[in-house]
Amino acid sequence: MNETSPAAGRSTSRLRAVVSALMIVVALILAPVASVGTWVRLQLVDSDQFVATFAPLADDPAVQNFVADQITDQINQQVDFEQIIGQAFDGISESGLPPRAAAAISSLRGPAVAGIQSLVASTAQRLVASDQFADLWAQSLRVTHRQATALLKDQPDAALALSDSGTLSLQLAPLVDAVKQRLSARGLDFVNRIPVTNRSVTILHSDSLGLARVSYRVAVIGGLWLSWVAVGLLVGGILVANRRRRATVASSLAAAVIFALMSIGVWIGGNVFVFSMSPNPLPSAVAHAIFDQVTAMMASTLRALTFLGLLIAVVGWFAGPARPARAVRSVLDSGFTGLRGALDRAGGDTRGFGRAVDKYRAVIYWIALALGMAAMFAARPVTFTAMAWLVVALVVVAVGVEVVRRPEVGEGGVTSEPPETSLPAATPSPTDLG
Structure with missing residues (x-):
């Protein structure tokens, strides 16, 4: 019996080493998927967090300028200000004014058109910088989230819409209507002629959301529990290991490297996203703002996990026999x-x-x-x-x-x-x- 004890001990030791290695390797493989899935669940699946993620974009100056320019362009395309102002000046000229007065008034036609266009632009700019726009943005985000997660019908009064093909777009109709109301309140009744169409501006396209769509499915399936499975396997693998301290140091360093590479991947992904989206359909500053806002929590979590891995590895080495x-x-x-x-x-x-x-x-x-x-x-x-x-x-x-x-x-x-x-x-x- 005593002669077989050393062999049995070596066999048990090898078995523990294999089981420990398998558990740690599987945990490290699951770690990136679990972190992305958890992030997607927190950021996109949860309605309140979804609104909290995208709502600050309404206060971003680049986004506000972009939306204001789009509103102004649509109004300028639908209203011929030169014709409207020209008709008014023609009526004045035909009222029997002296030639010099008529010529002087006619010379003001160009500045009048420019002034009206400037008024429209400034009104749109004030609108997107107001609390009204921020409230409309947040309300539309909540409607859009319900549409995306519950497959509801598109709401025509929502400022943001998500199509079945995965295109996230900004609906300009509610914003144009708000600008019309403000201009009408200032006595510019001609704005009532502006038709309110269903024109939209593409914010994100499905080709740029391939990873997001896959991540969303992962989040729905295992975003809630996959991270706990990874942590459990990692801790279990360390506890089963013959040399726990060495297993702790090795697994912590490996995890730190994985999360550091993921951080680099997020940075590279941001540059690819901006390059693919700008200058059309989005300016570079707007694309940067959107990507940074969406991935802010993910990037910070990856930095913290990298730091945690390095810290535990250093502590484990410091407690060792070196x-x-x-x-x-x-x-x-x-x-x-x-x-x-x-x-x-x-x-x-x-x-x-x-x-x-x-x-x-x-x-x-x-x-x-x-x-x-x-x-x-x-x-x-x-x-x-x-x-x-x-x-x-x-x-x-x-x-x-x-x-x-x-x-x-x-x-x-x-x-x-x-x-x-x-x-x-x-x-x-x-x-x-x-």
């Missing part, structure tokens, strides 16, 4: 041991509380890391400043734990914690949680 890590741990442990001794002699012994902190310090570190990452995700978009503050906060927590904790004292007054395995601030060993 000579530089052991040297740093030894120096820090000696310093904190001396500080704790000085505090005890000064009456600052934390006694039972300190021993409890020492017993559960690894758990405290991981809880602090989880809470810090949750706070950083909640304050998205994630910035490098937020990442730096997270590191500072974790260091402060770890230093506090090292100062407060009191290792168990063995026989002869020697602590039961071996110096070569003690961990410095903010460096819990992943095996402590196994």
Whole structure:
């Protein structure tokens, strides 16, 4: 029996290594799909989040200028201002004015046409910069979302419409009608002749939304639970591994690389999107604004996940047997041991509380890391400043734990914690949680 025990142990070890590797690889494969699916579900499937994502575009100056230009162009195409002003001036000229007066009035025909066109343009500009336009935009977004998700009929009074072919367009009819009302209120009754047509301006085309359509299907199918499956497989693979610390470092680094590549992909995708959409049907600034607004949360999440992977990998390496890590741990442990001794002699012994902190310090570190990452995700978009503050906060927590904790004292007054395995601030060993 004893002769077969080593072989059985090696077989079990190999099996655990294979199972661990498979679980981690599958988790890393699912990670990009899960992150995109979760983002699409949060941003597009949820009606409130969909409105919150696209509503700020109504306040973007580039979008406002683009919409105002489109409204002005439609009115100018449907109304011959030169003919209308010309008829008015012809009537004045035929009223029997002296030749000089008639000539002077006739010379004002061009400036009058330009003035009316300028008034139309400025009215359209004020409209798109008003709360009325922002409210109409938000209301139309909600209607459009219902149309897209519930396959409802197109609403003719919606400013935004999504066709079955996947083309997102801005309906100008409600906006032209609003400009007509404002001009009519200023005494320009001729605007009532302007017909309200169903002209629309393409915002996004289906050819540019191929990835979005696939992502939407993924979000509907597994966007809610796929990320938890990936996390569960990753944690399970680490726990099954023969060398948990090494598995933690390797999987964290791999995840960081994957999310960093995805961040680069988002940046490349933005440039491709802008190139494909501008200058027609959208100006470059408008295309940039739309893409940045849609992908802001995704980009910030990828940055945070990249940072988290690197942070865990660094912590795992720092807790390992590498000579530089052991040297740093030894120096820090000696310093904190001396500080704790000085505090005890000064009456600052934390006694039972300190021993409890020492017993559960690894758990405290991981809880602090989880809470810090949750706070950083909640304050998205994630910035490098937020990442730096997270590191500072974790260091402060770890230093506090090292100062407060009191290792168990063995026989002869020697602590039961071996110096070569003690961990410095903010460096819990992943095996402590196994």
